[in-house]
Amino acid sequence: MKVRFRIRRFDPLHQAEPYWQAYSVEVKEGMTVLEALLKISEDDDPTLSFRRSCRSAICGSCAMTINGFPRLACSTQVLPQYRKKGEMTVEPLSNHQVIKDLAVDMTPFWNRMEKVSPYLAPKEEPKDGWVIRKEDAAAIDSAQKCIMCGSCNAVCDSLEADPNFIGPAASVKAWRLVGDVREGMKKKRLERLSEGHGVWDCVRCVHCTEYCPKDVRPLEAIERLRAKAIEKKVVDNHGAKHTLALVDSVKRVGRLDEAAMTFKTLGFLRSLGMIPLGLKMEMHGKLPHLIIFPAIDGIKEVRKIYSAVERRKKKKE
Ligand code: SF4
Numbered sequence: 001m002k003v004r005f006r007i008r009r010f011d012p013l014h015q016a017e018p019y020w021q022a023y024s025v026e027v028k029e030g031m032t033v034l035e036a037l038l039k040i041s042e043d044d045d046p047t048l049s050f051r052r053s054c055r056s057a058i059c060g061s062c063a064m065t066i067n068g069f070p071r072l073a074c075s076t077q078v079l080p081q082y083r084k085k086g087e088m089t090v091e092p093l094s095n096h097q098v099i100k101d102l103a104v105d106m107t108p109f110w111n112r113m114e115k116v117s118p119y120l121a122p123k124e125e126p127k128d129g130w131v132i133r134k135e136d137a138a139a140i141d142s143a144q145k146c147i148m149c150g151s152c153n154a155v156c157d158s159l160e161a162d163p164n165f166i167g168p169a170a171s172v173k174a175w176r177l178v179g180d181v182r183e184g185m186k187k188k189r190l191e192r193l194s195e196g197h198g199v200w201d202c203v204r205c206v207h208c209t210e211y212c213p214k215d216v217r218p219l220e221a222i223e224r225l226r227a228k229a230i231e232k233k234v235v236d237n238h239g240a241k242h243t244l245a246l247v248d249s250v251k252r253v254g255r256l257d258e259a260a261m262t263f264k265t266l267g268f269l270r271s272l273g274m275i276p277l278g279l280k281m282e283m284h285g286k287l288p289h290l291i292i293f294p295a296i297d298g299i300k301e302v303r304k305i306y307s308a309v310e311r312r313k314k315k316k317e
Pocket residue numbers: 145146147148149150151152153168169172211212213214215216217218
């Protein structure tokens with residue numbers, strides 16, 4: 001059957017604006033978007049630019065936006081998409097600059113990767129060799145599946161707001177190394193990752209995990225890095241302080257004591273900067289009581305949960 005493809009084209013060196021171009025392609029059951037693009041390029045329009053290499057969902061080079069979401073062109077079949085949407089649109093990955101048509105500049109992606117020193121810095125090997133327990137291998141298993149396609153960075157809300165954010169892909173690589181029992185620079189890595197634009201800047205929109213074509217689950221890697229940072233006492237930053245204040249607040253009163261959390265996260269002096277916001281909240285009757293903040297009725301049950309978690313933690317140690 002004939003399927004109409006609308007492809008977003010742009011040559012920044014010669015054109016002022018991107019534009020849509022339509023192509024009609026004869027599509028068979030099982031045909032992938034990459035095969036359709038190759039057909040267009042071979043039969044209709046050799047000027048259409050896109051990347052591909054392995055054609056087997058291994059190299060990561062064919063990631064693009066297909067019907068609004070990042071996908072690998074070589075592992076996305078046309079007809080299921082077409083039947084679902086009634087059309088086929090193909091665009092470059094978002095959050096990336098276009099070099100030409102569907103080919104984007106991956107330099108910032110690799111620069112972020114470089115920032116996390118993406119290689120093992122092993123500590124001294126034990127006399128009897130390394131023993132890697134099943135659970136240690138399992139902890140970094142999904143991180144090892146990353147094919148560096150950039151789809152997660154393309155949908156990352158934090159990266160869209162702050163191009164200096166380390167991003168989900170580099171965080172996955174960082175966890176691959178911090179989670180490795182042989183790694184000798186864990187604390188140093190965690191200190192670097194806890195600085196501004198690091199893992200605490202993730203807003204947990206979950207898009208990276210939702211759209212990763214290899215089920216790497218980048219948000220899980222970020223959560224593990226944060227937990228490890230707290231475990232290693234790398235806590236002199238707003239993200240860790242906020243998390244610890246939240247845990248403390250729920251344990252103390254069973255809910256968020258926002259005023260106390262602000263003081264604990266920002267410290268006294270910086271909390272003064274929140275006064276204008278506090279006044280606005282007061283005007284709308286939304287300012288929580290600053291001194292008396294009673295615990296919820298079921299606080300004893302909440303504390304029992306905390307005790308159970310602490311007991312389990314001790315047992316593991
Ligand atoms: S984590 Fe997933 S989406 Fe991100 S670069 Fe790796 S494979 Fe691609």
